[in-house]
Structures are given as structure tokens and as C-alpha cells.
Amino acid sequence: MTIASSSPPSRLPLGGAEGARTKPRTDRARAGEGRGDGRLAAVFIAPALLGFLVFLLWPTLRGVYLSFTRYNLLTPPEWVGLDNYVRMVHDPIFWNSLEVTVEYVLINIGVQTVAALAIAVLLQRLTRSALLRGIVLTPYLMANVVAGIVWLWILDTQLGIGNEIISGLGLERVPFLADDTWAIPTIALINVWRHVGYTALLLFAGLQAIPGDMYEAAKVDGASEWRMFWRITMPLLRPVLAVVLIMTVIGSFQVFDTVAVTTAGGPANATNVLQYYIYGAAFGRFQFGYASAMSVALLVVLSAITFVQYRLTRAGQTDLG
Amino acid sequence: MAAVATTTTVRPTRRRPSFGRIAAWTAMVAIVLITLLPFYWILRTALSTNNALAAHPGDPLPVDLTTGGFERALGLQSTEEAIAQGGAGGGLTFWRYLINSVVVATLITVCQIFFSAMAAYAFARLRWRGRDKTFGLFLAGLMVPAIFTLLPNFVLIKQLGLVDTLLGISLPTMFMTPFAVFFLRQFFMNVPREVEEAALLDGAGKIRIFFRVMLPMASTPVLTLGVLTYITAWNDYFWPLMVSYSDSSRVLTVALAIFRAQTPQTGYDWSGLMAATLVAALPMVVLFGIFARRIVSSISFTGIK
Numbered sequence: 001m002t003i004a005s006s007s008p009p010s011r012l013p014l015g016g017a018e019g020a021r022t023k024p025r026t027d028r029a030r031a032g033e034g035r036g037d038g039r040l041a042a043v044f045i046a047p048a049l050l051g052f053l054v055f056l057l058w059p060t061l062r063g064v065y066l067s068f069t070r071y072n073l074l075t076p077p078e079w080v081g082l083d084n085y086v087r088m089v090h091d092p093i094f095w096n097s098l099e100v101t102v103e104y105v106l107i108n109i110g111v112q113t114v115a116a117l118a119i120a121v122l123l124q125r126l127t128r129s130a131l132l133r134g135i136v137l138t139p140y141l142m143a144n145v146v147a148g149i150v151w152l153w154i155l156d157t158q159l160g161i162g163n164e165i166i167s168g169l170g171l172e173r174v175p176f177l178a179d180d181t182w183a184i185p186t187i188a189l190i191n192v193w194r195h196v197g198y199t200a201l202l203l204f205a206g207l208q209a210i211p212g213d214m215y216e217a218a219k220v221d222g223a224s225e226w227r228m229f230w231r232i233t234m235p236l237l238r239p240v241l242a243v244v245l246i247m248t249v250i251g252s253f254q255v256f257d258t259v260a261v262t263t264a265g266g267p268a269n270a271t272n273v274l275q276y277y278i279y280g281a282a283f284g285r286f287q288f289g290y291a292s293a294m295s296v297a298l299l300v301v302l303s304a305i306t307f308v309q310y311r312l313t314r315a316g317q318t319d320l321g
Numbered sequence: 322m323a324a325v326a327t328t329t330t331v332r333p334t335r336r337r338p339s340f341g342r343i344a345a346w347t348a349m350v351a352i353v354l355i356t357l358l359p360f361y362w363i364l365r366t367a368l369s370t371n372n373a374l375a376a377h378p379g380d381p382l383p384v385d386l387t388t389g390g391f392e393r394a395l396g397l398q399s400t401e402e403a404i405a406q407g408g409a410g411g412g413l414t415f416w417r418y419l420i421n422s423v424v425v426a427t428l429i430t431v432c433q434i435f436f437s438a439m440a441a442y443a444f445a446r447l448r449w450r451g452r453d454k455t456f457g458l459f460l461a462g463l464m465v466p467a468i469f470t471l472l473p474n475f476v477l478i479k480q481l482g483l484v485d486t487l488l489g490i491s492l493p494t495m496f497m498t499p500f501a502v503f504f505l506r507q508f509f510m511n512v513p514r515e516v517e518e519a520a521l522l523d524g525a526g527k528i529r530i531f532f533r534v535m536l537p538m539a540s541t542p543v544l545t546l547g548v549l550t551y552i553t554a555w556n557d558y559f560w561p562l563m564v565s566y567s568d569s570s571r572v573l574t575v576a577l578a579i580f581r582a583q584t585p586q587t588g589y590d591w592s593g594l595m596a597a598t599l600v601a602a603l604p605m606v607v608l609f610g611i612f613a614r615r616i617v618s619s620i621s622f623t624g625i626k
Contacts, residue, residue, distance in 0.1 A: 037447040037448045037527070038448075038449045038450065040443075040447060040528065041443040041447040041449035041452070042449070044439040044442060044443035044447065045439070045440050045443045045444075045455070045532075047436040047439065047440075047496050047497070048436045048437060048439065048440035048459075048497035048502060049440070049455070051436065051493075051495065051496020051497045052458075052459060052462060052496070052497055052499075054477070054496075055470065055474055055477075055492070055493040055494075055496070055608040056462045056465065056470060056499075057458075057462070058473070058476065058477075059469075059470040059472075059473035059474045060465055060469060060473070062473040062476070062477075063469055063470065063472060063473045066472070066473065066476075073476070073479065075626055078547075082611060095490060118348070120354055120574050122345055122349050122352075122591055124350060125345070126342075126345055126346065126349060127349075130613075130614060130617055130618065132349070132353070133617045133618050134609075134613045134614075135353055135356060135357065136352070136353075136356060137609075137617065138356060138357070138360070138606070138609075139356060139492055140552070140597075141552060141602065141606055141609050142556070142602050142605070143555070143556035143557075143558060143573075143574045143602070144556065144579075145556075145558050145560060145574045145577055145578050146556075146574070146577065146598045146601055146602050149581055149594055149598050150359055150362075150363055150595070150598055151359070151578065151583075152364060152589075153362075153589075153591055153594065154359060155593065156589075158378070159374060159375060159378040159591070160378070161362060161378070161379060164378050164379035165379075168379070171487075193355070193356075193359075197356065197383070201617070225341055250466055253466070254466060254468050256468075256558075256559050257558040257559060257574075260558070260562075260578065261578050261581060272504060274383065275468055275559075276474075278468070279559075282472055282475075283563065288472060288476070291472055291474055292473075295468060295469050295472060296469075298466070298468060298469070299465070299466060299469050302466055303464070306464070
């Protein structure tokens with residue numbers, strides 16, 4: 001979950017981008033004095049480059065290669081061409097996984113974005129309290145596994161406090177994680193609980209970059225908070241919001257831990273999200289080739305979504321200028 | 322909530338509380354409650370016995386107060402006692418997993434930040450051929466989702482014979498993440514040239530400048546990145562689950578999931594589970610508590626991910 005933003009949510013990185021543009025000239029001017037840098041740079045870059053090549057670039061290429069093979073870890077990979085992809089296209093459970101994952105992402109991202117935006121704006125417009133910002137971040141300190149277990153308990157049909165309250169209100173108890181219609185929305189909301197504070201802080205960082213006197217001026221003109229939100233906050237926050245959205249969508253597609261610990265893909269594949277299915281194919285049935293092919297499919301889906309999102313929201317541009 | 326209430330009155334623009342402001346504060350209070358109440362519920366459950374929980378599921382206070390759950394979670398209880406209190410036969414050799422988690426998270430954090438800082442400095446302040454192309458390659462690495470490299474990385478770790486070792490868990494993220502390099506480079510580029518030039522005039526070499534000038538100047542971003550990396554490494558589940566098979570390399574997240582799976586589906590050992598989740602989450606809460614102020618403002622101002 002460390003897919004980063006290249007955006008400049010605040011003044012600091014903006015200055016960096018500015019600096020980058022003017023730097024090459026001074027670099028060249030100083031080229032004489034920096035002649036000895038090459039060898040030192042090689043030493044400085046070596047460990048990171050090694051890690052990059054061995055654990056990022058090579059696995060990426062290898063993953064694509066493995067997707068064209070039959071491979072069970074015990075015997076060498078055997079080239080089978082497009083077999084895995086053909087199988088994937090005809091695999092109803094794969095399509096079900098994709099569908100379930102998309103449902104999860106839509107609910108998770110939809111609720112999380114609106115809630116995070118609300119929290120960020122409340123933090124900006126109501127108070128300067130660092131304590132409140134800290135509190136909002138606390139669920140982020142928990143592992144997904146821990147959060148999953150905790151909500152499994154709170155939402156337990158018989159003994160959970162959630163269902164105690166529901167039945168106290170005179171309503172039917174809800175088998176949140178055991179029912180095929182409720183399970184995915186429930187898992188999506190559990191993860192909203194854990195991540196919303198972090199997303200809110202990222203958006204809050206973007207809000208900090210909006211000059212306060214714009215609100216003051218609007219207030220003098222008699223604008224309401226509601227109007228200021230739509231006319232000032234939203235347009236100026238859009239680039240940051242777009243980048244945060246791309247990041248969270250990519251993270252959201254990789255849901256695994258919470259599913260593994262709460263429903264294990266059940267009931268009847270209702271929560272068998274793509275990453276869980278891939279894990280099962282690889283480590284349950286040792287079909288590494290097939291699992292790799294599904295990973296490639298996931299990569300293609302993510303790239304496409306990122307590209308479309310980027311174009312739609314014109315993430316690179318800012319309204320500030 | 323008292324502390325929250327006082328902060329409002331400090332606001333410079335003091336106005337009569339409008340309907341909108343009251344509604345906004347109500348929403349804020351609701352958010353805080355939703356955020357924090359589960360934590361209280363964990364504590365309340367952990368301090369109860371399973372039998373009493375079944376009899377009084379909605380009681381707001383701990384029922385039949387006991388530390389049995391914690392004893393079970395820490396592996397201090399005998400099997401007979403545990404079963405009598407509604408636990409599973411299998412305990413949690415908690416200290417073992419705790420040490421494993423600490424070793425893995427520390428190894429990843431220290432190495433990753435250090436190596437990434439070195440690379441970031443080379444990208445930001447040293448001049449060498451192919452620098453921008455190499456950096457572009459690193460940036461492209463940001464686009465590759467974690468899941469994609471997991472299977473091939475597992476195959477690699479297996480071929481290196483490092484499955485079921487702490488090193489095997491740590492290795493893939495020990496050297497760098499594209500983000501750490503990117504983030505620290507961004508910082509180093511903003512350090513004024515004059516600082517470096519002054520040190521150069523004093524006869525310091527570039528290596529010395531990096532260790533004695535640049536790295537200390539970057540203490541706040543390094544700290545923020547470090548704590549977030551530590552939390553991420555501590556909370557990671559998928560990769561350690563793939564790589565570790567036995568107690569020798571099992572980290573807390575994986576152990577917790579196994580502990581959960583051990584308790585019978587018909588009657589979970591809720592008090593034991595909640596005690597275990599609490600002790601598993603506690604180190605991060607303490608860590609965060611120590612650095613909270615600097616980290617929160619650092620995230621708020623730089624938009625670090």
C-alpha cells in the first residue's frame with residue numbers, strides 16, 4: 001500500500017518541481033567540479049539499484065513469463081503459450097472474482113472518498129486541533145488482520161454489540177459476514193474504517209495549500225460554507241483529490257487480509273476477491289502459471305483504470321495558476 | 322470530549338454558534354466515536370470471560386473481570402485452563418512472534434530508509450551519466466502493484482533457500498521502495514545549495530556532507546517515513562503468510578490469524594482474541610504516541626503517502 005503520489009499537495013514539493021526545472025543549467029555549469037561524482041554515485045545507488053533490479057524489475061518480467069507457463073514450483077516451468085489466458089477467459093470463478101472485487105472497490109472508494117473529504121473539510125474549517133487529527137489516524141495503526149478480527153466480533157450475529165444494538169432497536173439481527181449480499185459491503189466498510197483517517201489527512205494536506213484569505217474574501221461577500229465548499233474548496237482540491245483517488249483505487253483492488261481473516265472468500269465465493277483467488281490458485285493448488293496470468297490481468301485492469309482516471313480528472317493540472 | 326470543546330473557543334473568529342456549526346461539531350463528535358469505540362470494545366471484551374460474554378453480550382462494562390484472555394494471548398496459561406475458559410488448546414507463543422515482528426520491521430525500516438536516502442542523495446545532488454534515466458526507471462516502479470511482484474518474488478526467495486526465515490520476509494523491501502527514494506529525493510532537492518557549498522569550502526567530502534549535513538537536516542522526513550514504514554512492515558500479512566511456515570519466522574499478524582483459525586467456528590475465544598489483538602496493536606500505538614505530533618503535522622503538510 002505504498003503507491004505514492006507524484007503530486008504536489010503542498011508548497012514544499014511544488015518548490016521542488018520548480019527547482020528541478022531550473023537546476024540542469026547550474027548542474028552543467030558545475031560539471032567540472034563534479035567530475036568525481038560518478039564513482040561515488042555508483043556506490044550510493046548500488047544497494048537501492050540492486051533491490052530494484054532483483055525484487056521489482058526482474059519479478060515483473062518473470063511474472064509475465066510465468067503467465068505463459070505451467071509451473072508448480074517442483075518441476076521447471078513448461079511453456080504453454082496462451083493456455084492460462086484461454087482458461088482464465090472461460091473460468092466463471094475468475095469473472096465472479098473480478099465482479100466481487102469491483103463491487104468492493106466501488107463501495108470502499110465511494111464511501112471512503114466522501115467520508116475522508118468530509119473529515120478533511122471539518123478538520124480545516126472547524127479546528128486546528130492536532131489531537132483530533134491524531135485520533136482520526138488511530139485505526140490506521142492497526143493491521144488489516146487485527147481490524148478484521150475486531151469487526152468480526154463487533155458484528156457477530158449472536159453476541160456482537162452491533163447486533164445487540166440492532167435487536168435493541170427492535171430490528172432483525174443481520175448476519176453481516178455470513179450473508180452473501182451483506183459480506184462484501186461489510187468488508188468494504190471495515191476497510192473504510194481503517195483507512196479513512198489516512199486518506200482524510202492526505203486531503204487535509206491539500207486543503208492546507210488553499211490560501212485562507214480566499215475564504216475570508218468569500219465570507220465578506222456573504223457566501224455560505226456550502227457555497228464556499230463548491231466554489232473554492234472543490235475546484236482547488238481537485239488535483240490532489242484525483243491523485244489520492246488513483247492511489248486509493250489501486251490499493252483497494254488489492255484487498256486480501258480482511259477477507260482472509262473474516263470470510264475466507266465465502267459464503268459460496270461471495271467474497272472471493274481477485275487477490276484471494278490468485279492466492280488460492282498459487283498456494284492452495286500450486287498453479288503458479290495460472291495465478292501469474294490472473295496477476296497480469298489485474299495489472300492490465302489497474303493500468304487501464306489509472307490511465308482513464310488520470311485523463312478524466314486531468315490530475316496533472318492545477319486550478320491554482 | 323472536553324479537550325475538543327475548549328479548542329473551539331480558542332478560535333480567533335468567535336461567533337455565535339450557528340445551526341451549521343452545531344451540526345458540524347455533532348458530525349465531528351460522531352466521527353471520533355466511530356473511530357474510538359471499537360478500541361474500548363476490544364478492551365472490555367479482553368477483560369471478560371467467554372461464558373460471561375455469552376450471558377451479557379450488551380453490557381457496556383467488562384463482565385466477570387479477568388486477565389485470563391491476556392494470559393492466554395501471552396501463552397501464560399496451561400492448555401487445561403485455556404480450554405476451561407473457552408480458549409483453544411493451541412496457545413500463542415507470543416514473545417516469539419513479537420520478537421520476529423520487531424526484527425523484521427526494524428530490519429526493513431532501517432535498511433530501506435538508509436539505502437533509499439543514499440540513492441535519493443545520488444539522484445538529487447550528485448552528477449553522473451544516466452541519472453535521469455535511472456530515476457525515471459525507479460519512478461516507473463511506482464506503477465507496479467505489490468501483488469504483481471509477490472508470486473515471482475516468492476519463487477525467487479524459495480530458490481535462494483530463504484523460505485521460512487526472517488531474512489526472507491525482509492529482503493524484498495529491505496533495499497528500497499520507489500516511494501521512499503522519490504520522497505527523500507524531493508526533500509534533498511529543496512535543501513539550499515549554499516549549505517553544501519559551505520561544507521565543501523570547509524574541505525568536507527561528499528560522503529561526509531551526506532552523513533554530517535544532509536542526513537541530519539532530513540531528520541523530520543526520515544522520521545516520518547521511518548515510522549510509516551515501520552507501521553506498514555509491522556502490519557503486513559500477505560507476504561509473511563506466503564513465506565513463513567513455522568514458529569521460527571512467524572510474525573504477529575500471521576500468528577493472530579492462525580490463533581483465530583484455531584478457535585472453534587462454533588464458539589470463538591473472543592476474550593482471548595481481543596486480548597491478542599490488543600497486545601499486537603499496542604506497540605504501534607505506543608510508537609505512534611511518541612512521535613504523533615511530528616508525524617501528523619508532517620503528513621498534513623507534505624501529503625506523504
